[in-house]
Amino acid sequence: MAPSGKLDLTRGDSRLAGSLLDGRLDGPLRIEAAGRPQASLGYRQGELQGPLVVFHPNGKPAAQMPYLQGRLHGIATFHAPEGWLQRKAGYRHGLLHGEAINYFADGSPAEIEHYRDGVREGPHRRFHANGRLALSARYRQGQLLEPARLYATDGRPLDEQGKPLSRLRWWWRRWTEPVEG
Template sequence: LMQKNTYENGMVSGRLTRWHPNGNKELEEEYENNLRNGLAVYYNQEGQKIREVNYKHDTLHGSYVEFFASGHIKIEGEYKNGLFHGAWKWYDEDGVVLGEGNFERGNGTQTAWRRDGTLLREITYQNNQKHGVERHYNEEEKVEKEIINRKNEPRETEN
C-alpha cells in the first residue's frame, strides 16, 4: 500500500496518507473536494518530519514550519493566500536565529546574519519574489556584492 485516502462524491476528501517505497510515511494531507485544505505534514525517507504547512483551497495559508532531521526548527513563518505574511525566522541546527523577515502579502525584507551575529545579507521581496537590491556583506559588514533583482532576472555587481 503506497497511498490511502477517502472519496466523497468522486473527489478526495478527508485525510490522504502516502508512504515512501521503504514503507515510511511520506505525507499526510487534509483534503476537501479534491483540494488540500488544512494541515499537511511531510516526512523524509527515514520517517522524520521535515515540514508542516497549512492550506486553504489548495493554496498555502497559515503557519509554515520546516525542520532539520534532528527535529529542530529550520524555518518558521506564515502564508496568507499563498504569499509570505507576517514574521519569518530562519535558524541553524542549534536554534540560533540566522535570519528574520517581515512581510505583508508577499512584500517585505529578509535580513540574515552569520553565527557570530555579523550581517550577511539583506533581500527585498515583492509578490514572494526577490525584487530590488540584494546586498551581501563581508565579515566587516561592508557591502561585498549587490544584486539587482527585477522580474526574476538578477544582475550582479561587485564592490
C-alpha cells in the same frame, strides 16, 4: 446507469483498490506496488475527502495531507524516509494558509514562514543548524517590506558584503542602540 461497486485494478505489480458509486470514486482508495503501499486516499462523490497518505518505499509515511471537497484543507505534514518530520504547513481551500515550518533532522526548526491565502504574509525566519537565527524578514501581501537581515552562525549580523560585524562592534551596538519592541 453508471457503475457502482468494488474497484480492483491490477497492472503488472501495481494494484488500485476502492469503490465506485454512480461511476465516481467513493470511499477509501488504496494504491500498492510490488505489495507495498504507495498511497491511501479517501473520496466522496468523486472528490478527494479526508486524509491522503503517500508512502516512502520503506513503508513509512512520506506525506499526510487533509482534503476537503477536493482541496488541501488543514495541516499537511511531510516526512523523511527515516520518519522524521521535514515540513508542516497549513492549507485553506487548497492554498498555503497560516504557519509553514521546515525542520532539521533533529526536530529543530530550519525555517518558519507565514501565508495568507497562498501569499507570504508576516514574519519569515531561517535558522542555522545550531538554532541561531540566520535570516529575518517580513512580508505583506507577498512583498518583502525591507531587505532581509542576515546573521552569522554565532548570531552576529552580516554586513552588506556578507561578512559578520566584528565582535567588538557587535557588542557595542547591542549596548548603545535602543532595543526594538
